[in-house]
Amino acid sequence: MMSILRSPQALQLTLALIKPDAVAHPLILEAVHQQILSNKFLIVRTRELLWRKEDCRRFYREHEGRFFYQRLVEFMASGPIRAYILAHKDAIGLWRTLMGPTRVFRARHTAPDSIRGSFGLTDTRNTTHGSDSEASASREIAAFFPDFSEQRWSRKPGLVAKLPGTTSCQRVWLVAAHPPGPGSSSTSSLEHLWCLRRRIFLLLRATPSSRSCLGYTAPPEALPGCLP
Template identity: 40%
Template sequence: MSRVANFSIRCLCNVVNSTACGSGSSSRLLKSVPFHQRTVPEPRDQKLIPSSSRTITTAFKDRPELQLTLALIKPSVCAYQPDVSAILKEIKQSGLNVARSKRLFWTSQEAHEFYAEHRGRFYYDRLILGMISGPSLALALYGPDAIQKWRSMLGPTKAYKSKWQHPACLRARYGLGDTRNGFHGSDSDHSAIRELSLVFDGWDTQWWLDREQGKLPVDDGGKLNPLGF
């Protein structure tokens, strides 16, 4: 029986709580505010910030700094849904959280744009062909030191090497070869910002992180920001 990718929001939500809606605070709905009025004030004087804002900021102060990273589950792994479900469970158990998820059907142009920095490498054509061979699953993961934590779960880029040196890592268990290694993870904050913006249509990751960490002013009603969510 051929292995067919079969993703659904219900499936993802059964494994990772609220992946389609984001984290708890980000799942609240936008109020009906005209788009041109949706601005976040930046008071220059601390006295201008409502007392409720200072209280919430203090509550977030002792929490670890959050980080976002892009995780891609490539077509060679997505071809078999039970493997995808098992991987999502591992992500949840690792302490990483899912802010956004998206099923990708990349065109050749989109794959070329994403992997532009690899252009000219001997494996480049095989990499592009692999990424457009079927659907991928993109996850925006967040948590303290999320970039390094996800890359540690993946293991070395070369899947064959991983099978000997790190047999428990994801690439050792699910990778098919050094090019079709099954996964991608951002390697730095700069890469994460670029990749998340490409995959999630210009997503402002810094604003999202500031909101999650209580760094945005709030109104006296205790909302997370003036937009009401």
């Protein structure tokens, strides 16, 4: 039990977009989604939407005045897109690696197995977008998920108990990885520990195969005081 608690790792968030060229083709959309799952990302939030041109202009305002700006705006507003908030210990770097270079010609030659190398059509119709820094991720997440609070998500482990796209093993890890922050009272720390132990017990009971996840194996009776 304590081996889980000794090594909490902060999860980094990033925004991932699947662009209209990929959403229009269900097989490509599913292939990109499977890349997300197979690389152990946690899907915190996801939504599919049609983007208005004014929203596109606002999102890409850093490119305003460049030769491709209007073409990019027109394309991103041309059909449905899918947005994700992804969590991983290296969410930004890993997602950008999986996407591959922005220029499709370069992606096909230097990273042919990347998402853009596999499915990209042009430098604009290049399948995906990903935040390039933590500051960009925060700003972009707020643009697509205005009701989402990074601070609240990171401080309240109960919010991750039923994340879509996660296994019981991953949820156990998430709960253990988000203890109360510095300055928390001893009462809140004890409450967190009790809730953590009870939640792990319930998850392990629901999914027996997850009892050995993360190198930790324990029968339910090893978690006293956690009965529902």
